[in-house]
Amino acid sequence: MSHMTNESEEGVLSKDDSVTQLSDECDGGREDGGVILKKGPWTSAEDAILVEYVKKHGEGNWNAVQKHSGLFRCGKSCRLRWANHLRPNLKKGAFTADEEQLIAELHAKMGNKWARMASHLPGRTDNEIKNYWNTRIKRRQRAGLPLYPPEMCLQALQENQHGHKDSLNDGDRGHRGLLQKSSCNIPDVIFDSLKANQVVLPYVPEIPDISANSILLKGLGSSQYCNFMPSTFPRQKRLRESLVPFFGSSSVRNGFSPFDHFQDDGCFKVGQSFGLPSLNPDPTSENSLTFSPSLSNGNSSASKPTVEAVKLELPSLQYPETDLGSWGTLSPLPSLLESVDAFIQSPPPTSMQESNCSSPRNSGLLDALLHQAKTLSSAKNHSSDKSSSSSTETPGDIADSSTLNMCETEWEEYADHISPFGHSATSLFSDCTPVSAYVSTMDEQLPAETLNGVIVKSEAGDEAWAPTGEKPVSLLSITRPDVLLASNWLEQSPGRVKNQAFTADAIATLFGDDLATDYKHMNAEASTSSQGWGLGSYSWNNIPAVCQMSDVP
C-alpha cells in the first residue's frame, strides 16, 4: 500500500521540513509504483542518502535510486538534485566577472542553451546559468546597458571574421552547425517549413510549434524587452505594420543609414548588442523620426498599458560562424557599415541558393505587397502587365524571379490580404521588430528628419510602452527582414528598370502618385549610385505609415 514515509521516523525529517512534509501529505507527492514520492525542497538527510547511493552505484539509472535507497523521490528529482547541488566540483557562489562575460558570450552564440553553456563553465549548472541570465542580465538590460558587452561582440565577430575558432567553439561544433541553421539561416528553415505547410494548407494560420517561433525570434534578434508586438493583433494590422518601414531619408542622402547595420539579422544583432539606437518614429512629431533612448530606464518589462507584451527570448548574437565574415564585418563602425553595404550589393550566393521562395531574403511580405500593388496597378491601368515582369528577366535572374513568381502565385491564393505565411509570418516579423533597449548615442549624428511630409500615423496598437516621461513610440520597424530583402530584391533584379516602373505604378496605387514620382526619380539617382542602396531604402522611406492594408481592396 502506498504510503509516504514520515522522514522523522527515519531520522530524515527535520523540524524545518515539517511544513513541507505536511504539504506533501496534503496534496501528496506523485504516486509512483505504489509509493507517494516526495516533492519540494530536499533535506540534508535526503541529500546524504542520494550521495551515498551515487557513491555506490554511480550516476544514472536514477529511477533505481528510489527503489534501492529508500528515497521517496522520483528519478528525475534525484538526477536534478545531484546535478545541481550534490555532485562534486560544483562551484557555488556568485558568478565571477569572467564567468559573467563568458555567459554573455555563450548566450550570444547559443541562445538559451543552458546545458551547453554550462558545459563551458566548469562547476556551474545550467540552472544556475539560466537563473543568472533571467535575473541579472535582464536587469542589466532593463537598466539600459547592452546585453552583450560591446568588446565581446567585437571580439567574437572579429574572430569569426578571421575564421578563428576559439576553444569555446571547438567543443560545440556540432551545435554550431545547428546554430548555423538556427540563427542566420533560420529564416530558411522556418520558411521552408511554412512553404511545406502551404502545400497542404491553403492558409497557414499559425506556426504551431513555438520552438520554431522562438528559433526565428532568436535568429532575428528579437527580445522580450525589445518587442512589444501583441501576439493577438489582428492579422491585417500586423501585416500592415510589417509593411511600414521607417527609414530616414537621410540614409540615402548621406550614404549612411543607421540601419545599415541591420541588413541581416546577424548584423542587426551586432548593432543591437553594441547599443546602437533604434529608430522610433515619434508620433508626436508628425513627420519626424527620432532616435529614442527607448526602454532605457529599466521599466521595459513592466510593459505598457495598451499593448500586450510578447514574451520572447532575449536577443542573441547567433551568427553563423562561418558565414558571418562574408555577411558583415564587425570592426569600428565605418567598417561595419562598409561591409554591410558590400553585402547589400553582393549578398552571399549561398543565401540565394539555399533559400527559396519561402525565405524572407528573396521573398516575404514586401514582395507580396509589391505584387499585390502591382496587381492593383495593373487593374487600375486596365492592362495586364503580369507577364512583363518575368519577361524582363535575364537568365541570371531566374532564381530570383522564379522564386518571386512562385511566391506571387501563392500569394494570389490568399484573397484576404493576409500574408501567404499566415499570421505566423506576419507575427514573426512583427515579433522580431526590434525596439532597441539601448540608449541612443547617435541622436546628434542623425537628427530627426521628416518623411517628406508624410504624416506618420500611430495607432494604439502600434504604440509600445515608452520610458517614463516619454510618449509611446511606434513599433514600426526599420530592421524588418522584409524591408531588407525587398531592397535586395529590387537591387538585384536585372530587369530592374522595368520593375522599377512597375513598382512605381504599384506604389502609386498604394500610396499615391507623388510617392511614385519620387520613387522613380530617386531610382534614377540610385541606379547610378555606387552605393546601390537607395532604391529599397528610398522607396520605403516614402511609404506613408498611414497606409493600411485595410486600405487595399
Next chain:
DNA sequence: AACAGTATCAACCGCCAATGT
C-alpha cells in the same frame, strides 16, 4: 515595525530524443 514589491534560488513540469525491450 509592518507591509509591499522585487530579486533570487531551488525545484518541478512537460516535452522530446535516445535507448531498450
Next chain:
DNA sequence: TACATTGGCGGTTGATACTGT
C-alpha cells in the same frame, strides 16, 4: 516496428530573502 523507459533540456513556478516605503 511499436511501445516503454530513461535521461536531458528549457520553461515555469513557488518559497524565501531582500529592499524600499
